[in-house]
Amino acid sequence: MMLTERSPIPVAALPIEAFRAHLRLGRGFSSDTLQDTLLEGFLRAAYAAIESRTGKTLIIRAFQLDLQRWDSHGAQTLPVAPVAAVDRIAQVDSLGAETTVAPDRYALHPDTQHSQIVARAGALPNPPKGGLIRIDLQAGMAATHADLPADLAQAVMMLATHFYEHREDTGLHRGCMPFGVTSLIERYRTLRLRLGATS
Structure with missing residues (x-):
């Protein structure tokens, strides 16, 4: 079995402006869009991490x-x-x-x-x-970030912010995820049956 992602999450589906506001980055300057690629990367990383942890595809x-x-x-x-x-x-x-x-x-x-x-x-x-x-x-669960359940949308924003704020930190443990994010996504995790129990 081999699963291949044929198309990435469309840029239009990503909440780049909302993420910029969440980070309280300045507006009204000629350099406003210089960080857009960086912000997009952190959002994509947050989606990937949450999808991996929950077993759910977020954006269709x-x-x-x-x-x-x-x-x-x-x-x-x-x-x-x-x-x-x-x-x-x-x-x-x-x-x-x-x-x-x-x-x-x-x-x-x-x-x-x-x-x-x-x-x-x-x-x-x-x-x-x-x-x-x-x-x-x-x-996928939704066509755009705005269509996601509120708790998942918030988890993506929180995790992307965590990645942004710790972008220079090389000491984070593999798979590090803030507790608040873990709490928000817990109910979406895929149940796996194993020896009569769930995990």
């Missing part, structure tokens, strides 16, 4: 999933959540030629934790010998 964007085989003949659990749409499923042969699978052969069962592709009848189509199944999909 395109992904490509390549599979050598299905989880089962009738269903495939998707490694991103929540999945907004499956754009296309294709059988890819050993030479890279793609054959689109008819959309009436499968359905998306959306879920905030583990979305699935399921066969409408019978089994999902097998990958060609020496080939794979390619799934193009859209995943």
